[in-house]
Amino acid sequence: xxxxxxxxxxxxxxxxxxxxxxxxxxxxxxxxxxxxxxxxxxxxxxxxxxxxxxxxxxxxxxxxxxxxxxxxxxxxxxxxxxxxxxxxxxxxxxxxxxxxxxxxxxxxxxxxxxxxxxxxxxxxxxxxxxxxxxxxxxxxxxxxxxxxxxxxxxxxxxxxxxxxxxxxxxxxxxxxxxxxxxxxxxxxxxxxxxxxxxxxxxxxxxxxxxxxxxxxxxxxxxxxxxxxxxxxxxxxxxxxxxxxxxxxxxxxxxxxxxxxxxxxxxxxxxxxxxxxxxxxxxxxxxxxxxxxxxxxxxxxxxxxxxxxxxxxxxxxxxxxxxxxxxxxxxxxxxxxxxxxxxxxxxxxx
Amino acid sequence: xxxxxxxxxxxxxxxxxxxxxxxxxxxxxxxxxxxxxxxxxxxxxxxxxxxxxxxxxxxxxxxxxxxxxxxxxxxxxxxxxxxxxxxxxxxxxxxxxxxxxxxxxxxxxxxxxxxxxxxxxxxxxxxxxxxxxxxxxxxxxxxxxxxxxxxxxxxxxxxxxxxxxxxxxxxxxxxxxxxxxxxxxxxxxxxxxxxxxxxxxxxxxxxxxxxxxxxxxxxxxxxxxxxxxxxxxxxxxxxxxxxxxxxxxxxxxxxxxxxxxxxxxxxxxxxxxxxxxxxxxxxxxxxxxxxxxxxxxxxxxxxxxxxxxxxxxxxxxxxxxxxxxxxxxxxxxxxxxxxxxxxxxxxxx
Numbered sequence: 023x024x025x026x027x028x029x030x031x032x033x034x035x036x037x038x039x040x041x042x043x044x045x046x047x048x049x050x051x052x053x054x055x056x057x058x059x060x061x062x063x064x065x066x067x068x069x070x071x072x073x074x075x076x077x078x079x080x081x082x083x084x085x086x087x088x089x090x091x092x093x094x095x096x097x098x099x100x101x102x103x104x105x106x107x108x109x110x111x112x113x114x115x116x117x118x119x120x121x122x123x124x125x126x127x128x129x130x131x132x133x134x135x136x137x138x139x140x141x142x143x144x145x146x147x148x149x150x151x152x153x154x155x156x157x158x159x160x161x162x163x164x165x166x167x168x169x170x171x172x173x174x175x176x177x178x179x180x181x182x183x184x185x186x187x188x189x190x191x192x193x194x195x196x197x198x199x200x201x202x203x204x205x206x207x208x209x210x211x212x213x214x215x216x217x218x219x220x221x222x223x224x225x226x227x228x229x230x231x232x233x234x235x236x237x238x239x240x241x242x243x244x245x246x247x248x249x250x251x252x253x254x255x256x257x258x259x260x261x262x263x264x265x266x267x268x269x270x271x272x273x274x275x276x277x278x279x280x281x282x283x284x285x286x287x288x289x290x291x292x293x294x295x296x297x298x299x300x301x302x303x304x305x306x307x308x309x310x311x312x313x314x315x316x317x318x319x320x321x322x323x324x325x326x327x328x329x330x331x332x333x334x335x336x337x338x339x340x341x342x343x344x345x346x347x348x349x350x351x352x353x354x355x356x357x358x359x360x361x362x363x364x365x366x367x368x369x370x371x
Numbered sequence: 372x373x374x375x376x377x378x379x380x381x382x383x384x385x386x387x388x389x390x391x392x393x394x395x396x397x398x399x400x401x402x403x404x405x406x407x408x409x410x411x412x413x414x415x416x417x418x419x420x421x422x423x424x425x426x427x428x429x430x431x432x433x434x435x436x437x438x439x440x441x442x443x444x445x446x447x448x449x450x451x452x453x454x455x456x457x458x459x460x461x462x463x464x465x466x467x468x469x470x471x472x473x474x475x476x477x478x479x480x481x482x483x484x485x486x487x488x489x490x491x492x493x494x495x496x497x498x499x500x501x502x503x504x505x506x507x508x509x510x511x512x513x514x515x516x517x518x519x520x521x522x523x524x525x526x527x528x529x530x531x532x533x534x535x536x537x538x539x540x541x542x543x544x545x546x547x548x549x550x551x552x553x554x555x556x557x558x559x560x561x562x563x564x565x566x567x568x569x570x571x572x573x574x575x576x577x578x579x580x581x582x583x584x585x586x587x588x589x590x591x592x593x594x595x596x597x598x599x600x601x602x603x604x605x606x607x608x609x610x611x612x613x614x615x616x617x618x619x620x621x622x623x624x625x626x627x628x629x630x631x632x633x634x635x636x637x638x639x640x641x642x643x644x645x646x647x648x649x650x651x652x653x654x655x656x657x658x659x660x661x662x663x664x665x666x667x668x669x670x671x672x673x674x675x676x677x678x679x680x681x682x683x684x685x686x687x688x689x690x691x692x693x694x695x696x697x698x699x700x701x702x703x704x705x706x707x708x709x710x711x712x713x714x715x716x717x718x719x720x
Binding site: 262286307316 | 464465468469470472473538609611626634635636638641644645647648649650651652653654656657658659660661662663664665666667669
């Protein structure tokens with residue numbers, strides 16, 4: 023089959039790799055119908071993390087079950103399925119506690135799995151899923167073409183935006199500031215709206231992203247950054263600050279901005295993958311009782327909850343995809359996101 | 372009147388100072404019946420923070436209202452009252468949000484108040500309370516002598532332990548590890564028990580503190596520290612960790628231990644006054660979705676809620692006082708706490 027590999031910063035290729043085969047009895051092979059490029063894929067692409075030459079890439083995909091191992095019970099050949107951005111069993115204590123990203127048998131796409139086998143990357147034609155019963159969620163029926171981008175966001179970005187909002191304690195009547203106007207930040211706006219937030223301020227200086235943010239539910243937009251951004255955002259809340267700030271970037275600067283913006287007793291919900299060495303001074307949290315809650319989003323735990331609203335068209339998170347390319351053009355997909363020509367690129371194998 | 376002052380590290384004196392007088396109409400003067408020494412008072416005493424020579428000290432007191440300004444409505448002359456460790460209005464947005472430590476008119480005992488006057492320190496014979504209606508809470512009637520130590524803990528340590536537990540999300544069935552066997556840590560054990568925690572592990576290597584911890588509700592005690600302490604505490608929870616860790620110390624080491632001990636998706640409730648420069652690496656929170664919630668405890672917001680159980684003897688947080696001295700011996704009170712000869716010292720003017 024063909025699958026995407028990275029050989030060095032900026033060097034993305036579509037290559038011929040071995041077809042996956044069933045091995046453990048608990049696995050399934052999925053034919054990828056749609057995959058995409060994540061902001062976090064750009065870390066290797068930009069050389070911020072040095073990629074191992076020839077590594078498989080991609081961790082978001084939806085597709086059709088092609089074959090299943092003997093012990094698989096919850097999905098069958100022909101099912102349309104959504105995969106979270108990791109493989110998990112959904113039976114261990116951490117999965118039961120709602121934190122499937124800390125599954126005791128966790129593995130990441132494109133890496134060695136818990137059983138000593140290999141879990142393919144998501145940006146390819148097929149993926150072997152080690153815990154088919156835990157990882158995959160099937161849709162009520164085969165979706166229409168239109169629905170596929172929206173379903174694909176349950177693999178990562180919509181679930182991650184939802185995690186930011188839940189971590190920030192967003193609910194009916196909450197006031198929210200979202201830092202980050204990438205796909206995750208925009209999905210955090212949409213998730214906050216869906217959870218009943220009263221006011222949602224999006225920090226963004228890009229017109230197209232501002233526009234989509236407003237359509238997703240942002241009631242205000244602030245273009246300033248840094249200290250000026252903090253002042254402008256707080257000013258919208260009588261200088262006190264909002265109940266929640268959702269940090270969807272991951273830099274020191276964005277975290278500092280989040281902590282400085284939220285009201286006393288409020289919560290920073292953070293999902294931005296932290297740059298190495300980022301740290302938060304405890305004193306900046308202590309005096310005003312600012313809470314910090316978040317992390318790598320356990321999106322598998324959210325798929326069943328979010329699926330009905332996505333399936334029914336109540337929310338359309340797939341609108342974050344503003345470019346669709348064939349898998350053969352995967353290098354261009356990375357370049358378009360790297361250069362911020364696209365918010366998020368969908369890939370069709 | 373006589374009041375306690377600090378002149379340099381280790382130099383605590385009881386001195387003659389001006390009697391407080393009513394000034395704003397919103398204030399009251401309280402005759403102190405009982406005060407005490409706080410772990411945080413030791414920061415200046417040890418020279419970790421350089422004290423301004425002659426500063427008044429003490430921030431925990433209960434007493435009797437001696438006189439009130441014309442605009443005071445909620446307390447009257449003769450009332451027995453509890454004061455939190457700060458002065459606040461209880462009418463501003465932050466007080467209403469439950470964070471009276473961020474009151475827009477906040478001041479600290481022994482410092483300039485919001486109106487440009489002076490709020491006396493708690494370790495003295497009298498205290499002028501700038502926002503009498505906001506700050507003071509009267510008891511149902513004049514308490515018996517036995518009750519006074521317990522009521523005094525509502526000024527700080529029991530409310531702070533309660534804040535640690537609430538911040539850590541402690542409720543019925545929760546599993547908890549408490550780091551810190553000082554008065555606050557012990558009160559965090561008691562507060563966790565009161566809130567319905569199922570298992571409470573106290574990290575302590577001092578026999579008398581372990582014993583009081585067990586009486587307060589600790590189901591297990593771990594004497595190891597650092598990495599060995601993390602391993603021992605986690606081992607009690609199948610290697611996964613407890614739902615909540617309550618950090619009641621404030622050092623880098625204790626915060627690191629707390630983050631390393633809690634289970635994935637769990638919460639560190641922190642109330643230890645952070646040593647300067649303490650910071651938490653975001654990566655240590657991100658991967659396992661460890662939340663950090665806490666800060667300087669808004670104990671004023673808790674007094675009404677906690678008072679009935681204290682008044683009724685359901686909880687006896689005043690047992691943290693293991694030494695009672697006359698105010699004249701305040702220097703010895705500091706020394707006893709500094710040398711860990713006493714958990715907490717009560718002072719009688």
